[in-house]
Amino acid sequence: MVINSPAPERTRAFYERHLDFALSDTLTHPRIGEAMYFMRCNPQHHSLAIARGPHVSLHHASFEMRGIDEYMRGTGRLLRAGTRKVWGPGRHLAGNNTFSYFLDPHGNTMEYTTELELLDEDTWHPHLYDFSDPQVSDQWGTANPMDEFVAAESFNDPDRGGFVAPPV
Numbered sequence: 001m002v003i004n005s006p007a008p009e010r011t012r013a014f015y016e017r018h019l020d021f022a023l024s025d026t027l028t029h030p031r032i033g034e035a036m037y038f039m040r041c042n043p044q045h046h047s048l049a050i051a052r053g054p055h056v057s058l059h060h061a062s063f064e065m066r067g068i069d070e071y072m073r074g075t076g077r078l079l080r081a082g083t084r085k086v087w088g089p090g091r092h093l094a095g096n097n098t099f100s101y102f103l104d105p106h107g108n109t110m111e112y113t114t115e116l117e118l119l120d121e122d123t124w125h126p127h128l129y130d131f132s133d134p135q136v137s138d139q140w141g142t143a144n145p146m147d148e149f150v151a152a153e154s155f156n157d158p159d160r161g162g163f164v165a166p167p168v
Helices: 008-019 068-080 148-153
Strands: 002-005 022-029 033-040 048-052 057-064 085-091 098-103 109-113 127-130
Touching: 002 008, 008 022, 008 033, 008 048, 068 085, 068 098, 068 109, 085 148, 098 148
Parallel strands: 002 048, 022 127, 057 109
Antiparallel strands: 002 057, 022 033, 033 048, 085 098, 098 109
16 A cells, blocks of 8 residues: 655654554655655565655555466456556566556556565665656556656545544
């Protein structure tokens, strides 16, 4: 899962301090600075990422497939069904995982992925990746370019807060 935050440094500190998450890698950009923190709570490269965004919201939910064939079949099935593709297919550098992003019927961004990198937590040192380099976003070069349209699709609507039960 990736969430948007207008204060990603504070959000990252919360997950590190209170839930014992560790930083795996950081995406940077010359104009934006630190734009996304990949966080882990197990040896997988990330279970959560925190993106710099204009407001608190879901960035995207990710569904990990069991292998490259299942990932590509799932991606193809969504394309054939006319589901709106946002970005992909491709392979990210941070996490070394595949990606295909689509919009669900309510406009939420969802991702199919596979082959997320497993880390040796005793020896891993976080990297800084400048995503203005196209190979950072897509090592294969198969996805449509990362542009303002793709980025804007992941801002989603502001989170209005949690569910509040009506009075009894």
